[in-house]
Amino acid sequence: MSTDPSLTTTSYGILGLLAIRPWSTYELARGMDRNLGRIWPRAQSKLYEEPKKLVRHGLAEATKEAVGRRPRTVYAITAEGRLALADWLREPGAGPVLESEQLLKVFFADSGTTADALANLRAARAWAEERNQENLSAARAYVAGQAQFQERAAQTQLVGRFLTDYYRLVATWADWATALVQQWPDNPADAAPDPTEMAETLRRANWNAPPNG
Template sequence: MSRDPALTTTSYAILGLLAVRPWSTYELAKQMDRGVGRIWPRAQSKIYEEPKKLVRHGLAEATKEAVGRRPRTVYSITPEGRRAMARWLQVPGSGPVLECEQLLKVFFADSGTTADTLATLRAARAWAEERNTENVAAARAYVAGQGPFQQRAAQTLLVGRFLTDYYRLVAEWADWATAIARQWPDNPADAVPSQSEMAEALRLASWTSES
């Protein structure tokens, strides 16, 4: 039995890509950047060690190839790797973990200036727009039947819709927060919350009790 550390979610992210097709480490890194990295960014920092771990666990195999004069290693999934992937999918995963430096800066806005907060909110809006530009391009490709791995469009649709809603949420929240922060005094510590907005926040938060 392998003495390597237990497989992590990142391990299975790599294994899932290998279940689609064989990849070189360079190709895996590109795919992480354009696809899986949008929903599991931690995988990007592990891209060079995880495939080797999968090989040691017997879940993947490495083949040496040559591209011109340059050697490369291509990883592919093994039958045991496919069985491991299937077992992993049988167990529901954990929920999202929110990590947003911009949101943290807004949370502590009273230690800075209103101008600082407005700049952060502009950056949040710009981030959402930039990410959604890639999202729109991908959606158009799939609708035209030319998306990467078009045969997986049914699965990609579910994740793509989540990302679409998420980017839109960030953009709409940034617009809403900006409209409020513009009414603050220069020192956010002196800002007074709007009672109507607080009531609306409560109404929105009560969606679980409405069903």
């Protein structure tokens, strides 16, 4: 089952949530957004089909329940689903894929104005601050022992540190880039590179070189 081509990374993300506890379809969509949205964002419309797919593959089971007068379907992982999830986890996953419209616009800044470039850098800084608010809230909840899945703190702290450092990196980079772009003329095409900063970028790019390399 774990090698079936119709099962995607999103399928296994939902299967992982089901390994924590049973969820209704609505709860799964919210849980996917809240718990995985920052590392595996997917449209909610697609998430409503994934649990049904898992059921068809025998990896999850669906139970009809009633909340008041409103019916709902609750999904739970099966023994076969736990085996499939373990098989999937055994193989290392693909690395991150960076996708940033703000960064793309900064890359082509010489076809716009310096004001445009600065606006995109401000937007990047604001994005990092906004995303980190939820991250900060989650971190405080875990430290206080009051998180929704406190029993999974050992696993969550690994991803939490990555996201914390990532948001901080974007904010720090935006501040650094803003300081440089503020020195540009109105036409970015006429801007000159900063030799000191270019040398620093080279030094940083050499972070994994041998001590005497």
